[in-house]
Amino acid sequence: MAVVTVGSAIVSLEAKELVYGAIGLAGSLFGVATLFFLLNAPYVAVFQIAVYIGAVAVLILFTVMLVRQEGLAKEVKPKSTTAAGIIAAVAVILALTFAVLATNLSRFTAITNTATYIDIGKLISTGDAPVLEVLALVLAASIVGALALSRVDRGGGAH
Amino acid sequence: MTKRNALRLLFSIEFMINAANLNFVAFNQYLPYQEASNALGQTVVLFSIALAAAEAAVILAIVVVAYRLRNDIDVSEMKTLEG
Numbered sequence: 001m002a003v004v005t006v007g008s009a010i011v012s013l014e015a016k017e018l019v020y021g022a023i024g025l026a027g028s029l030f031g032v033a034t035l036f037f038l039l040n041a042p043y044v045a046v047f048q049i050a051v052y053i054g055a056v057a058v059l060i061l062f063t064v065m066l067v068r069q070e071g072l073a074k075e076v077k078p079k080s081t082t083a084a085g086i087i088a089a090v091a092v093i094l095a096l097t098f099a100v101l102a103t104n105l106s107r108f109t110a111i112t113n114t115a116t117y118i119d120i121g122k123l124i125s126t127g128d129a130p131v132l133e134v135l136a137l138v139l140a141a142s143i144v145g146a147l148a149l150s151r152v153d154r155g156g157g158a159h
Numbered sequence: 160m161t162k163r164n165a166l167r168l169l170f171s172i173e174f175m176i177n178a179a180n181l182n183f184v185a186f187n188q189y190l191p192y193q194e195a196s197n198a199l200g201q202t203v204v205l206f207s208i209a210l211a212a213a214e215a216a217v218i219l220a221i222v223v224v225a226y227r228l229r230n231d232i233d234v235s236e237m238k239t240l241e242g
Contacts, residue, residue, distance in 0.1 A: 009174055018166060025170050032177045041184045044201045044208075048180075051208050056173070056215050063219045064166060067226040110188040115198035123202045135209055142213035146220035 001038065005031030018064045026057040040114040165225065165232040169218050176211045180204045 005028050012024030029052040036045035124132055187200025226232050 012170055013167060013174075018164065021167065021170060025173065028174065029177065032181060035181060036184055039184050039188065041187075041201050041204075044184060044204050047205055047208060051212050052173075056212055059215065059219055060166070060169070063222055066223060067166075067232055105189065108189050115187075115201055119198040120202055120205065123198055124205075128202060128206075131206060135206055139209060139213045142217050146216045149217075149220040150223045 001031055001034050005035065018068070019061070022057065022060045022064050025060065026053055029053060029057065042114065043117045043120055165218075165222050165234050168234065169215065169222075172218075173211065173215065176207065180207055183207070 008024045008027035008031060012021045012028055015021040015024060029048065033045045033048040033052070036042075036048060183200040183204045187198070190197075190199065222232055225237065229237070
């Protein structure tokens with residue numbers, strides 16, 4: 001499953017055509033959702049599918065088709081920063097790997113019970129209730145902002 | 160070969176957010192079991208997904224506006240705000 005996830009992520013970022021990139025993104029997000037299932041988090045997995053595959057991927061596909069143009073995959077000569085970026089990425093991966101291996105994480109045993117939606121609901125509705133309300137405000141504000149940005153001004157309307 | 164497409168930047172951001180979410184869910188299993196913190200990581204991830212959806216909506220709106228203004232979404236050529 002990890003192979004599917006990482007593979008479609010690479011396809012998504014390296015595809016010449018942006019539509020294939022968007023489809024690869026949807027495939028990779030679906031792979032992450034199945035990983036959530038395997039990690040005993042079915043509620044999060046269903047939420048991920050509903051929000052990402054259902055909403056975000058469709059939104060991205062619409063935008064890709066809206067802004068489609070010829071010669072979109074312009075090729076730029078690789079700069080010297082590319083090599084530096086690759087070296088930095090490998091260094092970070094190595095550092096994190098050694099840091100994780102140095103901890104005594106293997107002495108702990110993972111709990112395998114599945115957190116039900118009742119547990120999540122208890123947490124959300126008690127301790128995290130302010131977070132939920134602020135998040136709702138942020139979501140509403142961002143959607144209104146997005147609508148206002150992409151509005152087509154036809155002019156001649158009532159002032 | 161570097162591509163400076165604005166939508167590809169959005170894809171990359173989504174992948175990074177998903178990687179972080181995966182870590183939250185995975186390490187949630189290593190928390191000492193308590194009734195109260197059983198689903199702590201999963202709750203954080205639910206909030207994070209909602210936030211990522213809001214962020215994606217705003218970025219897509221900006222991309223549409225940029226395309227309408229400039230007929231191009233190559234971010235390496237957006238230099239209007241450069242000092």
